[in-house]
Every structure is written in C-alpha cells, then in structure tokens.
Amino acid sequence: MTQNHKSMLALISRWLFTTNHKDIGTLYLILSGIMFFIGGIMAMMIRIQLYRPGITFIDPNFYNQLVTLHGLIMIFGAIMPAFVGLANWMIPLMIGAPDMALPRLNNWSFWILPFAFLILLSTLFLPGAAPNFGWTMYTPLSTTYGPPSTDFLIAAIHLLGISSIIGAINIIATIINLRTPSMTYMKMPLFVWSWFITAFLLIIAMPVLAGVVTMMLFDRHFGTSFFNAAGGGDPVLYQHLFWFFGHPEVYIMILPGFGIISEIIPTFSRKKIFGYTFMVLAIASIAFLSFIVWAHHMFTTGMALSAQIIFMYTTMLIAVPTGVKVFNWVATLFRGAITFETPMLFAIAFVILFSIGGFSGLMLAVVPADYQYQDTYFVVAHFHYVLVTGALFSIMAAIYYWLPKWTGHYYNETLGQLHFWITVVAVNVTFFPMHFLGLAGMPRRIADYPLQYTDFNQIISIGAFVLGLAQIIFLYNIIRTIFYGKKATSRVWEGAQGLEWSIASPAPYHTFQT
Amino acid sequence: MDEFGKSLKVSYQLNLTTGVTPLSHAIYHLHMIIFWICIGIGIVVFSFLFYAIIYHRKSKGAKAAQFHTHFRLEMAWSIIPFIILALMAIPATKVLIQIRNTDKPDLTIKITGFQWKWKYEYLDSGIQFFSNTTTPFAQIHGSQPKDQDYLLTVDHPLVIPIHKKVRFLVTSNDVIHSWWVPDFGTKQDAIPGFIIEAWTRVNKPGTYHGRCAELCGMNHAYMPIVVEALTEKDFAAWVIQQKTGVAPPATSPAVISSEKNKALPVENKSETTSLASIMQKGQQIFNTTCAVCHQLTGEGLPPTFPALKGSPIATGPVEQHIHRVAFGKPGTAMQAFKDQLTDEEIAAVITYERNAWGNNKGDIVMPADVAAIKAKG
Ligand SMILES: [Cu+2]
Numbered sequence: 001m002t003q004n005h006k007s008m009l010a011l012i013s014r015w016l017f018t019t020n021h022k023d024i025g026t027l028y029l030i031l032s033g034i035m036f037f038i039g040g041i042m043a044m045m046i047r048i049q050l051y052r053p054g055i056t057f058i059d060p061n062f063y064n065q066l067v068t069l070h071g072l073i074m075i076f077g078a079i080m081p082a083f084v085g086l087a088n089w090m091i092p093l094m095i096g097a098p099d100m101a102l103p104r105l106n107n108w109s110f111w112i113l114p115f116a117f118l119i120l121l122s123t124l125f126l127p128g129a130a131p132n133f134g135w136t137m138y139t140p141l142s143t144t145y146g147p148p149s150t151d152f153l154i155a156a157i158h159l160l161g162i163s164s165i166i167g168a169i170n171i172i173a174t175i176i177n178l179r180t181p182s183m184t185y186m187k188m189p190l191f192v193w194s195w196f197i198t199a200f201l202l203i204i205a206m207p208v209l210a211g212v213v214t215m216m217l218f219d220r221h222f223g224t225s226f227f228n229a230a231g232g233g234d235p236v237l238y239q240h241l242f243w244f245f246g247h248p249e250v251y252i253m254i255l256p257g258f259g260i261i262s263e264i265i266p267t268f269s270r271k272k273i274f275g276y277t278f279m280v281l282a283i284a285s286i287a288f289l290s291f292i293v294w295a296h297h298m299f300t301t302g303m304a305l306s307a308q309i310i311f312m313y314t315t316m317l318i319a320v321p322t323g324v325k326v327f328n329w330v331a332t333l334f335r336g337a338i339t340f341e342t343p344m345l346f347a348i349a350f351v352i353l354f355s356i357g358g359f360s361g362l363m364l365a366v367v368p369a370d371y372q373y374q375d376t377y378f379v380v381a382h383f384h385y386v387l388v389t390g391a392l393f394s395i396m397a398a399i400y401y402w403l404p405k406w407t408g409h410y411y412n413e414t415l416g417q418l419h420f421w422i423t424v425v426a427v428n429v430t431f432f433p434m435h436f437l438g439l440a441g442m443p444r445r446i447a448d449y450p451l452q453y454t455d456f457n458q459i460i461s462i463g464a465f466v467l468g469l470a471q472i473i474f475l476y477n478i479i480r481t482i483f484y485g486k487k488a489t490s491r492v493w494e495g496a497q498g499l500e501w502s503i504a505s506p507a508p509y510h511t512f513q514t
Numbered sequence: 515m516d517e518f519g520k521s522l523k524v525s526y527q528l529n530l531t532t533g534v535t536p537l538s539h540a541i542y543h544l545h546m547i548i549f550w551i552c553i554g555i556g557i558v559v560f561s562f563l564f565y566a567i568i569y570h571r572k573s574k575g576a577k578a579a580q581f582h583t584h585f586r587l588e589m590a591w592s593i594i595p596f597i598i599l600a601l602m603a604i605p606a607t608k609v610l611i612q613i614r615n616t617d618k619p620d621l622t623i624k625i626t627g628f629q630w631k632w633k634y635e636y637l638d639s640g641i642q643f644f645s646n647t648t649t650p651f652a653q654i655h656g657s658q659p660k661d662q663d664y665l666l667t668v669d670h671p672l673v674i675p676i677h678k679k680v681r682f683l684v685t686s687n688d689v690i691h692s693w694w695v696p697d698f699g700t701k702q703d704a705i706p707g708f709i710i711e712a713w714t715r716v717n718k719p720g721t722y723h724g725r726c727a728e729l730c731g732m733n734h735a736y737m738p739i740v741v742e743a744l745t746e747k748d749f750a751a752w753v754i755q756q757k758t759g760v761a762p763p764a765t766s767p768a769v770i771s772s773e774k775n776k777a778l779p780v781e782n783k784s785e786t787t788s789l790a791s792i793m794q795k796g797q798q799i800f801n802t803t804c805a806v807c808h809q810l811t812g813e814g815l816p817p818t819f820p821a822l823k824g825s826p827i828a829t830g831p832v833e834q835h836i837h838r839v840a841f842g843k844p845g846t847a848m849q850a851f852k853d854q855l856t857d858e859e860i861a862a863v864i865t866y867e868r869n870a871w872g873n874n875k876g877d878i879v880m881p882a883d884v885a886a887i888k889a890k891g
Binding site for chain 1: 526556572
C-alpha cells in the first residue's frame with residue numbers, strides 16, 4: 001500500500017517537476033491531444049444542430065458558447081501546444097543541444113496551461129452562459145453584453161499569453177545559444193528556422209492580446225470606455241487591436257507547419273529541399289507582412305477607403321512568399337525518388353489543400369469581393385482549409401514522422417494509411433461545400449438557417465462525423481506504437497537527414513551531453 | 515432527401531449571385547477573375563506536383579536528382595505572381611472606389627440594427643418602422659412544419675425605388691450587426707455610436723433577401739432582411755400611402771405619426787376593456803416581440819434574459835413595469851419600446867405579462883397609464 005503510494009508520488013513529481021525537454025514536449029502533446037478531442041466534440045455538437053434547420057438539438061445561446069469555445073480550444077489548446085510540444089522535443093535534437101536553454105521556465109510554461117484550460121472550460125458550468133460572442137470577442141457584445149464568465153475567459157487568456165511568451169523566449173534562447181558549433185544559422189533545419197521566426201511573432205503579438213483583454217476587463221468593471229462609443233470610445237478600436245494580435249496569430253499557427261513539411265518532403269523524396277535560402281526568406285517575409293495586414297479582417301467596418309486599399313495591397317502581397325514555399329516544395333518533389341509513407345501522404349495533402357486555403361485567402365483579399373464573402377461560410381471554409389488541412393495536417397504528419405524516434409517503435413503503417421485516406425476524404429466533404437454555402441449567402445455563426453441551405457449542411461455534418469471518428473484510429477495507432485510495434489532503427493527513414501536521426505531510437509533521456 | 519428543401523429552386527447553389535445592382539455585377543466579375551486566376555495557378559502547380567507523384571516514384575525505379583537551387587527560376591516564380599497580383603489590384607481598386615462613393619444620393623435611409631430586428635427611417639419623407647422576423651416559434655422549434663420561406667420573411671420589408679441611388683446610413687442601437695443583401699453587393703457593419711454610409715441602385719423590381727452577418731447575440735440567426743424594390747410610380751404611391759395612412763395593406767408598416775399614439779377608436783372601447791381580449795392581444799405582441807428573450811413560458815434564460823414569471827417587475831408596482839418596457843434597461847438587451855410599440859400595444863403586453871404564467875395580478879393597464887409614464891420620462 002505505502003509502496004504503491006510512494007511510486008504514485010514519484011510518478012507525479014517526475015512529471016510535475018520535470019525540466020527535461022523530452023518530458024515537457026510529451027506533456028504538451030498529450031495536452032494538445034486532450035484539447036483536440038474536447039474541441040472536436042464541440043464541433044460535432046455544432047454539426048448535429050446544423051444538420052437540419054430549426055432548433056433541433058441545442059438552443060442558440062448554447063450554440064454560440066460552443067462556437068466560441070470550439071475556436072478558443074482548437075487554437076490555444078490543440079494547435080499551439082502541439083507545435084510547442086514538437087519544438088520542445090525536436091529543436092534540441094535538431095541543433096545538437098542537451099536541453100532547452102531555460103529548463104525551469106520550460107516546466108512553468110507548460111504547467112500554466114492545464115490551469116488556464118480548467119478556468120476556460122469551467123465557464124461551461126458557471127451560472128449564466130459561457131463566453132458566447134465568438135473567439136474574436138468583439139465588443140460591445142463581450143463587454144456591456146458579455147456574460148459574467150467573460151472575466152474567467154480574460155484570466156485564462158492572460159495565463160495562455162504568459163505561457164506562450166515564456167515558451168517563445170525559451171525557444172529563441174535555445175536556438176541562439178545552444179546550437180552545435182558547426183551549425184551556422186543558414187545550416188539550421190527549416191523546422192528550427194520556422195520556429196525561430198514564430199517565437200518572435202509570439203513575443204510581439206501576445207502582449208497586444210493581453211493588453212486588449214485587459215482593456216475589456218476595465219470596460220466591464222472599472223468604468224473605462226475604450227470600446228464604448230457612449231463614453232467616447234470606439235468598438236472598432238477593439239477590432240484593430242485584436243487583429244493586430246490575431247493576424248500574426250494565424251501565422252504562428254502555420255509557420256511551424258511550413259517547417260515540418262520542409263523536413264518531411266525531402267526525406268521521402270530522398271532529395272535536398274529546393275531553394276533553402278528562399279524558403280528562409282519566405283518565412284521571414286510572411287512574418288513581417290503578418291504585422292501590416294490585420295485590417296483585412298475588418299473590410300466591412302467602414303474604415304477609410306485609403307486604409308482599405310493599402311490593406312488590400314499588403315494582403316495580396318502575402319501570396320508571393322507563400323507561393324514561393326509551395327513552388328519550392330513541388331520542385332523538391334520533382335525528380336525525387338518518392339515513397340508514400342503516412343507522414344508523406346499528410347505532407348502532400350498539406351501542399352495541395354493548404355494551397356486551396358491560400359487561393360480562397362487570395363480571393364478574400366480582393367476588397368470588393370470580400371464585401372460578399374465577409375462573415376459567411378466562405379470564410380469558415382477558408383480558415384478550416386488553412387488550419388485543419390494546413391496546421392493540423394502538418395502536426396499529424398510530424399507525429400507519424402517522429403513517433404518512431406520518440407517511442408523506438410514504428411507505428412502501424414496500414415492503420416496510418418487508413419487514417420490518412422478517411423481523413424483526407426472526410427475533410428473535403430466537410431469543408432469544401434462550405435465555400436458554396438458562403439457564396440450562396442449563408443452567414444457564419446448562425447444556429448439556424450433558411451431551407452435552401454439544408455442539403456449542403458447535411459453533407460457537411462456527415463463529413464464532420466466521419467472526420468471526427470477517424471481520429472480514433474489515429475489515437476489508437478499512437479497508443480499502440482508506444483507499447484508495441486516493430487523496433488525502429490536510429491535513422492528510422494531511409495532518406496532522413498539531420499542530427500535527430502543520428503541518436504538512438506527511442507531517443508535517450510539525455511542527449512548531446514558534453 | 516427529406517421533408518425540407520425538395521422543391522427549392524436555389525438548393526445546391528454553387529456560385530455567388532450576380533445580383534441586381536451595378537456594384538453586385540462588378541463584384542461578381544472580380545470574383546470570377548480572381549477565381550480563374552487561382553484555377554490557372556492551381557492547374558500549373560498541381561500538374562507538376564502530380565507528374566512528380568506519378569512518374570518520380572521510387573517504386574518505379576526513379577533515382578533522386580541532385581539539384582537543390584536555381585536562382586533564376588526562384589526569382590521568376592517570385593516576380594510573376596507579383597505581376598499577376600498587381601494587374602488584379604487595378605480593377606479591384608476601381609470597383610472599391612465605386613463602392614465607397616456615396617455622393618449625390620436620390621434618397622437616404624437610416625438603418626439601425628437592434629437585438630434582433632432592423633429599424634428603417636426614410637430621412638426624406640419621415641417614414642420609419644421596425645422590421646421583425648415573422649417566422650413562428652412553432653416552426654423554429656419544430657412543432658409545426660416549416661414553410662418554404664422559413665426565416666426569410668419579415669413583417670415590414672424595406673421598400674425602395676428602382677433606378678435611384680439609395681444611400682444607407684448604417685448604425686446600431688446595441689451591439690455590432692451587419693446589414694447584408696447579397697443581390698445588392700451591399701454589406702455594411704452596423705456599429706453602435708457610429709454612422710457609416712453605403713449605397714445601392716437596384717435595376718430590377720422584386721423582393722430581395724439578406725441576413726444579419728455579424729454575430730450579435732443569441733438570436734443572430736433570426737434577423738432576416740427583406741427589401742422590396744418597386745418601380746418609381748409604385749414607390750411614390752407607397753410613400754403617399756404611408757404618410758396619409760390611406761388603405762394600408764395588411765403587410766405594410768404602421769405609420770409613425772401623431773395618430774400612432776391615439777387610444778383605440780371609440781367603437782372598440784367596450785372590447786378593449788375586457789381582460790380576455792386584452793390578454794389575447796397582449797399575448798400576440800409578447801410572442802412576436804418579447805418571447806425571443808423571455809421565452810413563451812415567461813421563464814426567460816437567466817441571468818442574461820430574466821424570467822417574467824413571478825419576477826419583481828412583473829408582479830411589483832405597475833408604474834415600474836411600464837417604465838421598464840417603455841424606457842428599457844440601458845446596457846442590456848432590454849430595449850426602450852416606447853417608439854417601437856404604441857401605447858395601446860404596450861398596455862396590452864404589460865397586462866398580459868402581469869396576468870399570464872400564474873402572475874395573476876388582475877391588473878388591466880390602460881394606454882393612458884402608459885402615456886402618463888412616458889410623459890414623465
Ligand atoms: Cu444582428
């Protein structure tokens with residue numbers, strides 16, 4: 001009994017007090033997985049309600065809460081922690097560092113997160129409503145009209161922000177200081193480059209979010225009127241500040257994905273990445289442009305014509321470096337010796353489907369057309385192509401790619417391929433018809449709709465359920481790989497290059513120690 | 515497929531509407547240009563991608579080439595997209611300038627978003643009215659089959675003349691809404707405290723549908739927009755009819771004038787004093803105007819939308835109850851109804867609220883009581 005008790009305590013303190021980058025990476029990935037399934041269940045509930053017109057499953061007030069929490073959980077709970085987890089695991093291994101530069105801060109930046117999400121999810125059980133104004137939290141719906149639980153959301157966002165900033169500082173410190181001597185900046189793997197730049201985006205963007213939610217808190221309780229016209233404020237000011245954070249945030253969620261794809265495609269093409277220098281420059285220019293395009297989320301707010309024109313031009317400009325990335329991935333594939341293991345399948349699907357998200361993004365940049373697209377399902381289709389078939393696919397590819405290195409076992413390839421093919425079909429059945437709904441005039445964030453939108457909504461709901469259920473295969477395959485599976489070699493993949501493949505599989509608890 | 519949507523013409527609509535205004539036509543053109551540009555780029559890029567996937571497989575004996583950089587090629591595919599985009603930006607900018615040019619309107623209408631209805635004010639003729647959804651609760655909650663025009667109908671559509679430049683001044687009374695009619699290519703956020711201009715010029719008479727496009731709270735889905743575009747002659751007749759109150763058809767808006775606040779005509783007097791008939795009228799108004807928040811059962815959705823059943827307001831002093839309905843509660847979804855409902859309607863709905871759901875106060879509120887409290891402010 002006491003023996004059990006002691007080993008239990010040892011287990012808890014092992015994970016609670018760990019400063020090991022591999023442990024913390026694993027913790028981030030587990031948290032991300034849990035949040036992915038919670039956010040997914042919320043999406044399923046949304047799709048049941050939208051399966052047919054009328055209030056058939058949940059009332060509109062709860063619907064709005066689900067829409068809000070689905071967005072927040074998937075962005076801050078699923079996508080971002082997954083990328084930070086991958087950074088923790090892989091950056092030290094890729095640059096030959098013994099650990100992250102600031103291991104204790106690393107522990108803290110993770111352990112803040114579970115509490116932040118407990119606070120956020122507790123709003124569902126508080127009297128009144130959970131936040132019900134969308135993840136964008138537009139004022140005055142979130143201030144004057146927001147439910148009491150909004151204050152919990154603000155507290156949770158502050159915690160998430162602190163965690164992200166600490167994590168970003170740690171990544172920058174690690175990359176600058178702990179590279180193995182022979183690794184100059186222009187020899188760093190592209191995954192490391194992409195995270196290096198993403199970390200700067202986080203440090204610049206997150207404080208703006210913290211500031212803007214604090215202003216919300218003051219408007220709600222301390223009598224200020226930053227966003228209240230009746231007191232001399234401006235509700236649109238909120239949107240400017242929010243999107244000054246929000247647009248870089250979009251790239252925070254995709255740049256590490258670019259890095260991952262740039263690792264996987266060369267490995268399975270057995271060929272060096274094409275145009276390394278241009279790839280680095282493209283990431284840097286996308287990061288720079290991300291700070292001067294924010295108002296394209298607000299083209300219908302009535303801003304000045306000159307502002308609309310400038311933001312249209314800067315937004316269109318983003319297509320240039322993004323195009324360079326896609327062209328270079330295709331050039332890497334070209335005349336390679338390609339094989340199609342699961343990570344490669346997800347990477348190729350990423351290139352194609354992310355490009356479709358990029359195309360709709362280009363269409364949205366054209367302001368007159370945006371007058372028709374803004375706030376419709378066309379936008380919902382666009383950002384799900386970018387975030388699901390973009391960010392999420394890159395994370396799935398990364399997990400399949402590095403899982404043998406982490407666990408020492410190959411995952412089951414048949415299950416991996418099955419997971420891929422169901423996912424890639426379902427994701428298109430789910431999100432492609434949303435383009436049509438948006439063009440036909442269906443606004444986003446509505447709990448009920450006229451009959452003309454019924455057919456597509458039913459197709460979408462069916463697709464969404466297949467997509468959701470297919471992820472159980474993914475989960476099963478990961479858990480199975482931890483315990484069973486063919487023993488992995490240290491190189492793992494025939495075409496793999498880079499330091500992380502020079503160490504044993506599973507990666508020893510301590511690596512590159514001098 | 516199922517009981518809905520079988521006979522709908524617009525089911526499976528794939529593309530944007532071309533619409534009925536010069537702006538919507540121009541927007542549609544831009545939409546198609548940028549769409550074909552994307553398709554063109556997609557075909558080129560994906561052809562190379564699929565060629566590589568099919569012919570450069572290891573299983574087909576492909577050997578990996580060694581090339582990994584080509585400066586000129588990379589410069590080319592940076593510069594060519596830039597040129598395509600620059601060419602695209604020119605027509606886009608031209609159309610945008612047109613969209614924002616609200617000069618020399620023939621007619622100006624102020625549009626105000628409310629949770630969850632629209633108010634239209636014709637600044638030239640003084641006509642003003644609210645536009646509410648008319649889809650019955652029973653259809654929303656599924657106890658009654660849905661009509662083909664489910665969530666597409668309002669009590670008082672916006673009426674505009676064709677071939678005239680109609681300027682909209684868009685604002686909001688509470689949270690941000692967005693007034694959008696796809697056939698006009700007009701979408702303008704309604705922002706509380708700010709008035710923003712938009713415009714349209716409709717070519718074709720007809721009925722056009724739109725919706726609120728910005729999440730504005732619980733009933734965001736229940737803010738339809740209906741616009742009737744009439745020929746100039748019909749529009750002139752409509753204006754006269756609205757101003758003089760001559761033979762208003764059943765569907766036309768109530769005239770807002772001094773007449774509005776008069777008590778009921780004498781011949782109805784005996785009827786209005788009977789509790790039962792006032793209750794019936796009150797229930798009708800409650801169900802269309804109040805029940806979206808306070809619910810048909812009067813139980814509300816606390817704490818945002820408080821219950822009326824057994825509430826301190828609905829069972830307390832009648833003056834406070836009238837004041838709350840007439841002047842609203844600032845900073846909440848409870849609006850001031852003094853300009854939305856007549857004194858008679860307010861009296862009826864309050865009478866209903868004080869006697870329904872077991873509130874049994876037995877009060878009968880008279881329009882004069884309402885007028886008195888409104889006058890005091
Ligand atoms: Cu609205």
